[in-house]
Amino acid sequence: EVQLVESGGGLVQPGGSLRLSCAASGFIFSDHYIDWVRQAPGKGLEWVGRIRNKANGYTTEYAASVKGRFTISRDDSKNSLYLQMNSLKTDDTAVYYCARGPNSVSTHDAFDIWGQGTMVTVSS
């Protein structure tokens, strides 16, 4: 079964750090771009960032709201994606989803597989 499973969420104080993980299975993880998308309680979807595949240099893109505070990385040998979140703010409280982007043969760049999400709460 093709799936993504997030972990690592929890309660953290403002200014603190947290590292989320996303474990992939059922497909060739290393071929794909992977994104993070978040959803604050009762709100809509907000794109957080992306990491490309090895063929594209593992380059990254970030939303302005997280740039300089969040870092996306991946370990293709472990079929895993990571989101290192530093200097957390109360506004970062959300469910964080990892989502599969395209590979080299994709005909589109939409997110076709999503994890179940992991909740991050930033509060004192």
Add this chain to the structure above:
Amino acid sequence: AIRMTQSPSSFSASTGDRVTITCRASQDIGSYLAWYQQKPGKAPKLLIYAASTLQSGVPSRFSGIGSGTDFTLTISCLQSEDFATYYCQQYYNYPRTFGQGTKVEIK
């Protein structure tokens, strides 16, 4: 950033109705648009990409049309499992942006 605006934000409908949701981009995005369905407590699900291409496994009652700045998602005959929130998303450039969502509720 490209702003995506959906309308309406919510509405009530009955099973069997034909419903249409509109999404407008603040600039030309060609056909680089996707539609997602999200049910409470669940992850979003891809319905349509490239503005009008149905994702594998999605029922044919869902359809999308549009290009440039104006797009629509139509559900031809609303089923009970279709009551959910729908989001459009552009993948023309970065940052990727979503519409604010349209909640389809039971009348």
